Amino acid sequence: MTPTSRNPDTQVGRQRKRRLAVRLLRLYPHSWRDRYGEEVGALIAQHPVRTRSLLNLMLGAADAWTHPGLVRGTEQSLSLRVRTSHLVVMSASALFTLALIGLLHGVHDPGPEWQSVTGRSPGIRSLVNLVEAIGGVTVLVALFSFVVVLGSTARQALSAMRWDVLRPLIGFGTIVMVWLACSVAVVVEASSRPGIGIRPLRMIDVIVELLWFLGTLAAAVGATVCLRRVLIRGELTHMVMRIARVTTAAIAVAMAATLLTTVVGGILMLNQQPNLLDAGSLAVVAAMMAVATVLTALAFHRSTGGYLRSPAGSQR
Amino acid sequence: MRTTEKSLGRFSDAGLLVLASLADGPKHGYAMIADIDQFSGTNLEPGTLYGALARLEKSGWIEPLESEDRRRPYRLTAVGEKVLRHQLTTLQGVVKTGTARLALS
Numbered sequence: 001m002t003p004t005s006r007n008p009d010t011q012v013g014r015q016r017k018r019r020l021a022v023r024l025l026r027l028y029p030h031s032w033r034d035r036y037g038e039e040v041g042a043l044i045a046q047h048p049v050r051t052r053s054l055l056n057l058m059l060g061a062a063d064a065w066t067h068p069g070l071v072r073g074t075e076q077s078l079s080l081r082v083r084t085s086h087l088v089v090m091s092a093s094a095l096f097t098l099a100l101i102g103l104l105h106g107v108h109d110p111g112p113e114w115q116s117v118t119g120r121s122p123g124i125r126s127l128v129n130l131v132e133a134i135g136g137v138t139v140l141v142a143l144f145s146f147v148v149v150l151g152s153t154a155r156q157a158l159s160a161m162r163w164d165v166l167r168p169l170i171g172f173g174t175i176v177m178v179w180l181a182c183s184v185a186v187v188v189e190a191s192s193r194p195g196i197g198i199r200p201l202r203m204i205d206v207i208v209e210l211l212w213f214l215g216t217l218a219a220a221v222g223a224t225v226c227l228r229r230v231l232i233r234g235e236l237t238h239m240v241m242r243i244a245r246v247t248t249a250a251i252a253v254a255m256a257a258t259l260l261t262t263v264v265g266g267i268l269m270l271n272q273q274p275n276l277l278d279a280g281s282l283a284v285v286a287a288m289m290a291v292a293t294v295l296t297a298l299a300f301h302r303s304t305g306g307y308l309r310s311p312a313g314s315q316r
Numbered sequence: 317m318r319t320t321e322k323s324l325g326r327f328s329d330a331g332l333l334v335l336a337s338l339a340d341g342p343k344h345g346y347a348m349i350a351d352i353d354q355f356s357g358t359n360l361e362p363g364t365l366y367g368a369l370a371r372l373e374k375s376g377w378i379e380p381l382e383s384e385d386r387r388r389p390y391r392l393t394a395v396g397e398k399v400l401r402h403q404l405t406t407l408q409g410v411v412k413t414g415t416a417r418l419a420l421s
Binding site: 021032035036038039040041042043044046047052053056057058059060061063064069070071 | 344349363364366367370374383385386
């Protein structure tokens with residue numbers, strides 16, 4: 001029996017699905033289409049296209065994007081893999097931070113409910129302590145790695161007088177310093193508000209907070225653009241790559257742990273005080289955290305896979 | 317050998333079917349799908365077929381030939397033939413053991 005004899009679709013339906021299948025090929029990466037696009041197009045013209053064929057093509061596109069080295073001649077260098085992974089981790093961290101800011105300022109913080117539960121159960125208390133310890137260690141590892149990666153790149157750029165690397169590096173440093181100075185100013189301004197306890201916000205406070213938030217967003221975008229240039233143009237040693245891998249793993253673990261405590265805390269809170277707005281806000285925050293966690297885990301998989309397959313990785 | 321099989325991931329079954337299909341000579345995508353459907357009853361979809369082809373080509377187990385009217389045939393390499401023989405030997409062992417145990421029970 002040939003594959004065509006099983007197709008029960010009408011001629012019109014078949015043509016429509018065939019056209020859709022050809023359009024789905026646009027979902028594949030450019031390099032993949034250059035290599036296999038014409039063949040698959042010819043195959044689609046002959047092969048009966050069913051709904052599952054369309055789903056299969058979509059899954060194939062996802063597979064092609066997640067395995068860019070499959071097409072011969074397009075394997076990315078290990079260094080580039082690690083650098084692009086680092087950029088993914090930075091973007092994911094920014095998304096996660098945004099979710100955390102949302103959790104602390106825009107959403108009912110499930111912290112008090114957590115405390116009441118952990119106060120009653122020593123087991124949960126120990127678990128929370130463990131998660132907090134992991135988070136603390138991760139922040140230290142991430143900071144250390146960040147300093148090492150940037151320090152190593154800066155040292156090499158300075159010795160070779162690579163201004164194309166040094167310029168964005170200086171830009172990044174300037175943005176961070178300005179942002180830190182502004183943040184300190186905001187904290188000082190907030191502490192100078194008159195009154196005790198919960199103090200009413202003045203118009204100037206609202207303006208300062210809003211400016212700080214917009215400034216933070218602009219600084220995050222500017223810093224990411226500068227870092228992207230530094231990492232793409234700079235040279236990375238294998239030692240730095242190893243550190244980058246450890247950091248990525250640590251960040252992914254910390255994100256997963258925070259996501260877990262947020263979700264569990266949110267459920268506990270909603271059990272005690274059911275509220276649709278809180279539930280919706282928490283769901284958005286948890287979704288952002290989940291996306292950031294998955295992105296970081298994928299970045300770790302990507303950089304680790306490249307490293308383990310490299311000659312340096314196999315010599316360990 | 318184990319490592320290279322593992323590198324095919326969820327495409328290992330499709331990969332084996334493609335290798336078996338190419339064992340009697342070069343074929344292009346549509347001919348492989350028809351052949352595999354005939355000898356195994358498995359109807360490979362284009363996404364799965366080309367995912368497996370890309371992996372097999374990258375592993376050096378198959379190689380592309382000159383394109384014929386948008387259709388590119390593939391053939392087994394010497395390494396691919398060796399891998400196919402090894403996998404078939406393993407499968408034969410599984411079949412033999414399973415059959416014997418079923419007969420005993």
